[in-house]
Amino acid sequence: MTATLWPDHLFLVGCGNMAGQMLARWLDCGLDPARVAVLRPSGKPIAEGVRVMSAYPDALPAGTTVLLGMKPYQIADVAASLAPLCGEDTRIVSILAGTPLADLRARFPAARAVVRAMPNLPVGIGQGVTGLYTDAATAAQARDAIGSLIAPLGLVEWIADEGRFNEVTALSGCGPAFLFRFIDALARAGEALGLPADQAARMALATVEGAASMAARASDSPGTLADRVASPGGMTREGLNVLDADDRLLSLLTDTLAAARDRGEAMARGG
Numbered sequence: 089m090t091a092t093l094w095p096d097h098l099f100l101v102g103c104g105n106m107a108g109q110m111l112a113r114w115l116d117c118g119l120d121p122a123r124v125a126v127l128r129p130s131g132k133p134i135a136e137g138v139r140v141m142s143a144y145p146d147a148l149p150a151g152t153t154v155l156l157g158m159k160p161y162q163i164a165d166v167a168a169s170l171a172p173l174c175g176e177d178t179r180i181v182s183i184l185a186g187t188p189l190a191d192l193r194a195r196f197p198a199a200r201a202v203v204r205a206m207p208n209l210p211v212g213i214g215q216g217v218t219g220l221y222t223d224a225a226t227a228a229q230a231r232d233a234i235g236s237l238i239a240p241l242g243l244v245e246w247i248a249d250e251g252r253f254n255e256v257t258a259l260s261g262c263g264p265a266f267l268f269r270f271i272d273a274l275a276r277a278g279e280a281l282g283l284p285a286d287q288a289a290r291m292a293l294a295t296v297e298g299a300a301s302m303a304a305r306a307s308d309s310p311g312t313l314a315d316r317v318a319s320p321g322g323m324t325r326e327g328l329n330v331l332d333a334d335d336r337l338l339s340l341l342t343d344t345l346a347a348a349r350d351r352g353e354a355m356a357r358g359g
């Protein structure tokens with residue numbers, strides 16, 4: 089991995105579940121906490137050396153990278169206080185679901201570099217997925233610097249077409265929740281067939297962890313790997329037949345992603 093180009097000044101607006109995981113990973117990877125300031129209404133401490141404030145400062149240092157980590161519906165209030173502190177060299181990174189770049193540009197007109205980012209929770213252990221999007225108004229140097237900041241979080245994918253950002257969010261941003269549900273359902277199905285609940289929970293989690301790690305390292309596709317588990321005439325094929333009948337699992341997941349995507353589109357319309 090190439091060395092991370094840490095920003096001189098990082099200002100987090102909101103530091104809950106998601107931004108908190110991003111910051112934890114950055115600090116683990118060597119970001120100097122003295123470069124970080126966090127605005128959070130509670131004012132509660134975050135980590136040794138990180139400055140926490142419950143009100144906006146009078147000014148931001150030149151070239152500050154701002155991470156918008158509060159809830160999407162708070163953007164109007166936040167922008168009213170934050171935009172006057174932003175200059176041409178302020179870099180804005182937004183993780184707000186369903187909030188288009190044009191909306192961010194309208195709210196932070198002075199900042200040249202504005203990037204939409206869609207991380208997911210495993211960024212905290214460096215195994216996340218982050219989709220990124222920006223436009224031509226963001227200079228290449230700022231784009232690279234933001235890419236470098238995101239790199240320690242896991243897989244980084246620049247998205248060419250912002251019109252696909254809600255699909256990206258549905259797949260990888262929301263994806264961990266769907267996988268957590270799957271692990272839970274696998275365990276409960278085992279329990280329904282008669283296994284002790286605690287044992288089924290341990291086995292379901294370890295099975296998903298092992299299968300995902302194996303798929304990540306394999307040169308074969310997950311589809312080929314599934315066939316390798318299924319001995320001809322054996323037990324697995326009978327199970328796969330249930331998942332595959334009428335594309336049942338595929339339909340379920342397509343409907344799941346579509347519902348999440350549609351919510352992103354409604355949020356972008358102000359819903």
Ligand SMILES: NC(=O)c1ccc[n+]([C@@H]2O[C@H](COP(=O)([O-])OP(=O)(O)OC[C@H]3O[C@@H](n4cnc5c(N)ncnc54)[C@H](O)[C@@H]3O)[C@@H](O)[C@H]2O)c1
Nearest residue numbers: 101102103104105106107157158159160183184185207261
């Ligand atoms: N949770 C996820 O998996 C995930 C994934 C990708 C993106 N996101 C995005 O991350 C953002 C935060 O989601 P979350 O799940 O971390 O929610 P959260 O509620 O855990 O965090 C939001 C934080 O913002 C703080 N806050 C509230 N009002 C504020 C204000 N006026 N100024 C500054 N901070 C304020 C809250 O105290 C809270 O700590 C959302 O925009 C969401 O779309 C979340």
